Amino acid sequence: MVKLLEYADYSNSKLGHYVDDPAAFQRCVAANETYLDRLDAASLTVGWPPPSATDLRWWADAAESVVRRFAPEQTVASLRTVRRLTYDGDYERLRAAAVARVELDERERERLRNGAVTADLDAAREARDLLSSALEDYPPLEDR
Numbered sequence: 001m002v003k004l005l006e007y008a009d010y011s012n013s014k015l016g017h018y019v020d021d022p023a024a025f026q027r028c029v030a031a032n033e034t035y036l037d038r039l040d041a042a043s044l045t046v047g048w049p050p051p052s053a054t055d056l057r058w059w060a061d062a063a064e065s066v067v068r069r070f071a072p073e074q075t076v077a078s079l080r081t082v083r084r085l086t087y088d089g090d091y092e093r094l095r096a097a098a099v100a101r102v103e104l105d106e107r108e109r110e111r112l113r114n115g116a117v118t119a120d121l122d123a124a125r126e127a128r129d130l131l132s133s134a135l136e137d138y139p140p141l142e143d144r
Contacts, residue, residue, distance in 0.1 A: 004029065005036060046082070049098035053086040060086070 007018055008029035015022035029036065044063055050056055060083035068076045085091055104112070111117050 005033070008033070049102050050095055052095070053091050057083055057086040 007015060008026055010018075010022075012022040012026075015025060019025045044067065046056065046059070051059065060079050064076060064079045064083070067079060100109075100112075
């Protein structure tokens with residue numbers, strides 16, 4: 001992009017060494033200069049934590065269709081590798097760990113490590129089962 005914008009600043013005679021129609025080239029670049037100035041690799045970067053397998057697969061397909069027009073084959077192959085990883089059974093498990101690492105503070109992670117969260121979950125399930133059983137044993141007052 002930098003080179004493209006640099007060429008647009010060349011004189012017609014100098015630009016004529018690089019393109020067939022210098023005036024058309026300058027018009028085209030000038031009309032899209034703001035867009036080209038803002039174009040960078042950020043839109044081709046996967047955020048952290050990574051998106052779901054389905055979303056990342058869709059993104060990789062879209063990115064590949066754009067990138068294969070100008071990027072080296074190694075870059076396109078890297079995108080294919082990213083897409084292929086989304087089919088791996090471990091992807092969602094690893095993604096969940098990444099999301100937890102980002103969203104949980106140290107105290108919450110420690111509760112996970114020492115089993116407190118599992119104990120809380122078991123207690124909540126037991127309370128739910130007791131409530132369900134009580135609701136089955138004792139019908140609503142309207143039904144009496």
